[in-house]
Amino acid sequence: MARRITKDDLAAATRAGPFCAVHFLADGKTIAKTGQNTRLAEANTMRFIRENTKIPIPEVYDAYTDDETGRVCIIMEKVEGQTLNEAWPGYNDADKETVIQQLREYFNELRSLKSSIISCTDGSPCDDQYFDDNIGGYGPYSTEEDFNQGLINAWTKGREDDALIRFLCRALRHNMQGHEFVMTHNDFAPRNILVRGSRIVAILDWELSGYFPEYWEFAKAIWRPDWDSSWMKDDLVERLKGWWSFNLGTGACAFQACYSFMYNKIIFRHHHGLNHAAERAAHIISLSSKESKSLPRKATVRAALKRSEADRNFQVMTSACTRTRRRTGAWTRCVKM
Structure with missing residues (x-):
């Protein structure tokens, strides 16, 4: 399912670390990965591996380049563990x-x-x-x-x-x-x-x-x-x-x-x-x-x-x-x- 996030979503999210691109969204079920070095290739790879192997990988809901920031954002499933x-x-x-x-x-x-x-x-x-x-x-x-x-x-x-x-x-x-x-x-x-x-x-x-x-x-x-x-x-x-x-x-x-x-x-x-x-x-x-x-x-x-x-x-x-x-x-x- 396609999903976009807003500035407010990111502001309410918990960042995994001070220099980390991973943000845990407030719904507790979703992760947004966005940063200077985030690439669409990562989302493409995750989708490819999920489709062609049995390796457990978080589902990618959406991946896009933000029009305002110019940065790639990958929205994916949060897996508990x-x-x-x-x-x-x-x-x-x-x-x-x-x-x-x-x-x-x-x-x-x-x-x-x-x-x-x-x-x-x-x-x-x-x-x-x-x-x-x-x-x-x-x-x-x-x-x-x-x-x-x-x-x-x-x-x-x-x-x-x-x-x-x-x-x-x-x-x-x-x-x-x-x-x-x-x-x-x-x-x-x-x-x-x-x-x-x-x-x-x-x-x-x-x-x-x-x-x-x-x-x-x-x-x-x-x-x-x-x-x-x-x-x-x-x-x-x-x-x-x-x-x-x-x-x-x-x-x-x-x-x-x-x-x-x-x-x-x-x-x-x-x-x-x-x-x-x-x-x-x-x-x-x-x-x-x-x-x-x-x-x-x-x-x-x-x-x-x-x-x-x-x-x-x-x-x-x-x-x-x-x-x-x-x-x-x-x-x-x-x-x-």
Whole structure:
């Protein structure tokens, strides 16, 4: 059913947060999402997912561009429930496994939707935190090479002299190739999952979703989580097998883990969580090393890592990887030199 809201409706609504575009309307049954970065593509994606999968998503009642403000407004159903990050600590093992199984089914279904281009479901440009400097200016991309170049353009803008970023760009060019483009939520986090008991009743926040390379969901799921949360301590993301156990190859799998490190450095420019990200990267590397048949000499890898010697946090990753090698007796080839 079509529905428009007024200034009075928004004034009477409760905002989810000071910088959040979500408003809970006074009727207690409806949400209005409107803000500077709200796009019609999000509403189009939600409708598409509801029509083509069994994934529980709030119903979109209307989506339009307000004539007065020029901003997009999405009117949708309010689903009652508890966020998974609130519910997870109180679950027993059986509850956790029930939730994991549901998530595995939903995201396998989501990933079964594929495209020949990297874009939103309506063919509009990609949206991602990396692309915030020029929303709508990245993509759509017809090849993974073009997408990689878009990432490189975003990463290096204003950071041309950063040795770590240049190193990661080389790794991106050499390793991330030949992937399918699958439907991706792109903000998989417990705060975006609503449950009642151990039943998932809604998956929220589809503003960044679209068709991305098949590794992207996992890479983004570990980009900046609360590493001390019970969610991460239970290795839930890694237990959702199928996201990262597909045939990427050792280098690609290890490189996924580095995205967590990159996001902290490039976007947030702070040290919180970097040590955890480095340890997680080492953990993923140790898992993928079991499949590696061609391992570079340690000296070769260290020579590349030394290019970023000025960044003390990158040395944390180097140290963590070194400890992994000592434990496993193998050094995984993360990048092609």
